[in-house]
Amino acid sequence: MNTTQLECFVSLASTLNFAKTAEQVYLTQPAVTKEIQSLESELSAKLFIRTTRSVSLTDVGRQFLPEANSILNSYYHAKDWIASFHSKSKSSLRIGYMDSHCLPFVNRVLGSIKDKFEILLPSFIVDQTDTNLNRLVHGQADIVVGIKDSRFKDDSIDFKTLHMDGFVIAFPKKHPVIKEAKKKKLTEISQDMLWEYPQVVQIPPYLLKNVFSKGSHILPVNEKLDNILCSFASEVYGLVKAGFGFAFVPEYLAIPDKELIFYPFKETHHAPFGIYFRKESLEAKDSAVSQFLDTAERIYSTTTSSPDRT
Template sequence: MNTFQLSCFLAVAETLNFARAAEQLHVTQPAVTQQIHSLEKELGVTLFHRTTRIVRITGEGLAFLGDARRMVDISVQAKKRFEHPGQEAIRTLSVGCHGYAQLFLLSPLFRRLAQQYPDLHPNLRTVPFQHLYRMLDEGEVDLVLAFRQAEIPRGTQSVYRELCRVPMVCICAENHPLAAKKCLAPEDLAPHRLVLLDPARARLEAAQMQGQLIGDRGPAQLYFCESAEAAVVLVEAGFGVSVLPDMFIPPTALLMRIPLEGAEAVSFGVYYKAKALQSDPALKSLVHMLREEHWPREQLRGKE
């Protein structure tokens, strides 16, 4: 495979239209089609389902998307590295988070890190939790800031260090009937509509809690969201209540945070490769800053 094939694949994946992809790349549509066919033949999979009306990326295409982006990025970076031979080298550091709520926590830390390493070039990524360990093992990211997933699979190179424990809270709009409560039991939520995370995207503990809360509610009483940010928007708009880790909730949101009885705090921390930590001083400095940070609404500090 070559970078032109990968560029064609990425353009089609972005536009879901072969003609628009060709325009974006300044080539003909048959050229794009030929490159996609060649790439599919080499990989032995179908990357797109195509009809006369629509183009849809397949599961195999989605799995290949991150690899294709990484290969193109590496190719571009390699070319730029030698455009100006006398130019000062750059220090890359790739950090992933599961959502934008965690990404926003990094601003003050990167400000300090940039003073320590003036050549630093951060690369910030949102990382699907199901691909977390693979992305770390393959070097696609150097560190992931996330809520703890299941036990680390055997054979992977990543380690997890807890930074704090975050309480689960019920959130509702300021004018909601539950807004005046100081604490809630799960049965208090029974009469109210629920805003939930898609079970496929929720952590195990959150998915189990959601299953208990759903009870015998019908579809009209449930709103499923692909992200915590989307859930916050619907709750603030008055569509219902939700139960989320407190760290997901923007401080500017016009919401009430109410403790939920029986809800255990969830572990929040960092994943990284131990070998990389020893060989990359910028990564080591960032992990140290993360573990020293006073995290919002924390219950337990990570220990050295």
């Protein structure tokens, strides 16, 4: 298996078009076909279903795609690292996260520590939390930002808690519960006020099989209604704005939005929000990981954890 095979595979999985893939990877179309065939032969598995009219991924191909991306990311990061090995002034920081709505906080921390290094080279890895934690264990990431996963155990990894995060409720401005809350001058919303209204439910795919498949829920869900499941805050906010229902949102993902109104959830559960890191990375007090952790703790302690209601 080589990077050319993987680049052709990843590109073709995106374009589903051999001609477009050939343009993207700077090869001829027959060369792309040859690379795909050699990869399939090496793996002893068909990755694509090819007809005269269409190209589509097989089940094996779909499952292999995240692995192929991970291998390529590791290869190119290692290549960049080796290229800059003799330049001690360069400090890299590979940051794993799951939802883009936590990036404003991450970028604020990066902006605060940038001047502490001659050259700071941050890179981002967006993926499911469990996959990013696996990268952290195997040295393919430096930190992972998110909610603590109670199932994850590894003696080489530590977790710095920044905040005990609860949930806030995102509403479209004309939602009936908002009218009632304003009329009663409420400062928080109870679940009995929500039960008759549909909900946009955010739950990461890696937790879906462990929660909903067992008939249990982290948050109250009225299954008699036409609720919608989403994976990311951006999807949730879009559907809430479009009038599909209200949504429970973790505090660290609740970014102020002029089209939404946020209220604290009275019966909320709390979970640690923070940063995973390898214990060995703190051996150098001036390392990028150490600086990020210390600055993140300071910044998070001086900011409001949930957006203002409007």
